[in-house]
Amino acid sequence: MGGTEIDYVMQAFNSNYIAPAGPQLNEFEKKFCELTGFRHAVAVSSGTAAMHLALLHLGVGSGDVVLASTLTFIGSVGPVSHLGAELVFVDSDRKSWTMDPEWLRQGIADCKKAGRLPKAVIPTDLYGQSCDVDTIKSVCDPEGIPVIVDSAEALGATCRGRSAGKGTEAAVFSFNGNKIITTSGGGLLAADDPAIIESSRYLSTQARQPLPHYEHLDVGFNYRMSNVVAAIGIGQLEVVPDRVRRKREIFSLYEQALADVPGVQLMPEADWGVCNRWLTVLTIDAGRFGCGYDAVMQRLEQNNIESRPVWKPMHLQPVFAGRRCLGGEVAESLFATGLCLPSGTAMSDEQVQMVAEIVRGCGGS
Numbered sequence: 001m002g003g004t005e006i007d008y009v010m011q012a013f014n015s016n017y018i019a020p021a022g023p024q025l026n027e028f029e030k031k032f033c034e035l036t037g038f039r040h041a042v043a044v045s046s047g048t049a050a051m052h053l054a055l056l057h058l059g060v061g062s063g064d065v066v067l068a069s070t071l072t073f074i075g076s077v078g079p080v081s082h083l084g085a086e087l088v089f090v091d092s093d094r095k096s097w098t099m100d101p102e103w104l105r106q107g108i109a110d111c112k113k114a115g116r117l118p119k120a121v122i123p124t125d126l127y128g129q130s131c132d133v134d135t136i137k138s139v140c141d142p143e144g145i146p147v148i149v150d151s152a153e154a155l156g157a158t159c160r161g162r163s164a165g166k167g168t169e170a171a172v173f174s175f176n177g178n179k180i181i182t183t184s185g186g187g188l189l190a191a192d193d194p195a196i197i198e199s200s201r202y203l204s205t206q207a208r209q210p211l212p213h214y215e216h217l218d219v220g221f222n223y224r225m226s227n228v229v230a231a232i233g234i235g236q237l238e239v240v241p242d243r244v245r246r247k248r249e250i251f252s253l254y255e256q257a258l259a260d261v262p263g264v265q266l267m268p269e270a271d272w273g274v275c276n277r278w279l280t281v282l283t284i285d286a287g288r289f290g291c292g293y294d295a296v297m298q299r300l301e302q303n304n305i306e307s308r309p310v311w312k313p314m315h316l317q318p319v320f321a322g323r324r325c326l327g328g329e330v331a332e333s334l335f336a337t338g339l340c341l342p343s344g345t346a347m348s349d350e351q352v353q354m355v356a357e358i359v360r361g362c363g364g365s
Helices: 006-017 023-036 047-058 076-081 101-113 131-142 194-204 228-238 240-258 291-302 329-337 349-362
Strands: 041-046 064-070 088-090 121-124 148-150 171-173 186-193 263-266 278-284 337-341
Touching: 006 023, 006 228, 023 041, 023 186, 023 228, 041 047, 041 194, 047 076, 047 121, 047 148, 047 171, 047 186, 047 194, 064 101, 088 101, 101 131, 121 148, 186 194, 240 263, 240 278, 240 349, 278 291, 278 329, 291 337, 291 349, 329 337
Parallel strands: 064 088, 064 121, 148 171
Antiparallel strands: 041 186, 171 186, 263 278, 278 337
């Protein structure tokens, strides 16, 4: 916590707005837009809920095709399956680890040849790095295919000077406990087009009609963020620049400490933007380093230090067995060699150095 969150929570309590409505919720959405440059936003219960609402607005349903990043968390693509649409996964490129526009281009061409264009494209801003929004849009726009970016990990990151996700039809953000900022749980859908936000706000509150009694023309969802949770978010938004600065400092400390270690490479930063370095992620060439990432994980665990593998690609997940993937070799390689190191902003420089020394010590073993 940054320190001011409790003040905003007390404002919510003192106003007696505890349920999913109230001045703090409105203020959170307003301040989020001021920070990121989006024109409109609706705060909801999770990033997955935000993605679901965005896809509903686009009319995604049974018989439709949606192209999505394979190197991502399942919350990015789960709503596509909930809606009965067909997922086709797209590989990453090596310079950013995000969706490869050339594989995307091939996927769209294949769909066009089959007589059904994708209903949407979902690229993921991975580990705090924005995908190449402009190139992805240049591939999708001529065919009229909307782009919904999963920016859950990328608040505070930029692409060509714009907030992560900006310039697409909509972007999804998450405030889960492990993200750049947290409201304990929660998410948000941001867009410049008011229509997608208005429809999502409507559906997120059980699709209630503006009448004195409860009347419904549609079946909605109980997705709205609560006023108290939003109050925490207002305080958290104040520290986004500090969080990103510290995340990048931690990455730099790891980078310096591991620069001369054979077989170890840290996640690159794409030349089109600034990564928020949500997590410091590296790849390990077992042949050159002396062991694989799993041995490093075990050594860290022996020292009571948590680390995690890179996301397992969606096309390798049992639940999506048989789904088509365009490419896949890059994502598979990153999963086979990638490790996420401790990156919490509360870490001291000494703790970062300690982790780096343990990683170095695994070399040659």
